[in-house]
Amino acid sequence: MFLNFLCIGLGGFTGACLRAMTGIIIAKAGILASFPLATLLVNITGSFMIGFLLSIPFVTENPNLKGFLTAGLLGGLTTFSTFSFDTLSMLEHRMIVQAFANIMLNVFLSLTACFAGYLLAKLLIRI
Numbered sequence: 001m002f003l004n005f006l007c008i009g010l011g012g013f014t015g016a017c018l019r020a021m022t023g024i025i026i027a028k029a030g031i032l033a034s035f036p037l038a039t040l041l042v043n044i045t046g047s048f049m050i051g052f053l054l055s056i057p058f059v060t061e062n063p064n065l066k067g068f069l070t071a072g073l074l075g076g077l078t079t080f081s082t083f084s085f086d087t088l089s090m091l092e093h094r095m096i097v098q099a100f101a102n103i104m105l106n107v108f109l110s111l112t113a114c115f116a117g118y119l120l121a122k123l124l125i126r127i
Contacts, residue, residue, distance in 0.1 A: 011072015036086040046078035047110035051117030
C-alpha cells in the first residue's frame, strides 16, 4: 500500500512539473495569450494518454505502474480545476465566445483524444 502511494506521489510530482513547464513554454512563445492554450494542450494529451495506457494489460495489471501513470502523472498533468477557473474568469470578463470555445474544445478534443489513444493501444496490442 505504501509503495503504491509513493508511486502515485512521484507520478503526481512529475505530472505537475510537466504541467508547469508546458505553461511556461506556451507563455514564453506568446501563442494565443488571451486563451488558456496550455490547459487545453495538457488536457488533450492527458486524455489521449489515459485512453492509451488503460487499454494496455501490462499497465492495468500492475497497480504501482497504473497508479504512477494515471492518478499520479496524468492527475498532476491534467488540469480540470484550472480549466474550470479559466472558463469562469473568461465569463467574468464577458469573454463569452472564448469561454464557450474553451468548454467545447476541452470536452470534445479531450474525449476524442481519449478515444484515439484507446484505439491506438488496441491496434498496437493486436500487432
